[in-house]
Amino acid sequence: xxxxxxxxxxxxxxxxxxxxxxxxxxxxxxxxxxxxxxxxxxxxxxxxxxxxxxxxxxxxxxxxxxxxxxxxxxxxxxxxxxxxxxxxxxxxxxxxxxxxxxxxxxxxxxxxxxxxxxxxxxxxxxxx
Numbered sequence: 185x186x187x188x189x190x191x192x193x194x195x196x197x198x199x200x201x202x203x204x205x206x207x208x209x210x211x212x213x214x215x216x217x218x219x220x221x222x223x224x225x226x227x228x229x230x231x232x233x234x235x236x237x238x239x240x241x242x243x244x245x246x247x248x249x250x251x252x253x254x255x256x257x258x259x260x261x262x263x264x265x266x267x268x269x270x271x272x273x274x275x276x277x278x279x280x281x282x283x284x285x286x287x288x289x290x291x292x293x294x295x296x297x298x299x300x301x302x303x304x305x306x307x308x309x310x311x312x
Contacts, residue, residue: 203261210260214253219246227254 208228215224222243227250230238235254239247 199265202264206264207257207261210257211253214256215250218253219243219249222246222250 211228212224215222215227226242227235227239232254235250236247239250243250
C-alpha cells in the first residue's frame, strides 16, 4: 500500500513538472511564430486566470492570437497523458491473468485429510 502511495506521489510530481515544461515550450514556440512582437515572458507571468485582462492592456491587437497560442499549448499538455494512457494499455494486456480468489474446499477433500469436522478422524478401534 505504501508503495502505491509513493508511486502516485512521485508520478504526480514528475508529470506536474512535465506538464509545465510542455506548456511553456509550446507557448513560446507558438508565440514566436504567431506573434513575434509579443514578449512570451509577460504572457507566462500573466497566468491563465488573468491572461485576457493583462494582454488587453499590453497587446490589445494580439489578444486573440495570444489566446490561440495558449489554446494550442494547453492541447499539447493534454496530449502527454493521452499518449501515456494509450501506452499503458499494452502493459495491461501483457500481464498474466490469474484468479486470486481462494477455491472453496469440497467435503470429500476434507474427509481425506482428516479435518476436525470429520467424525471418523478421531474414532478408535474397539479392542474387545
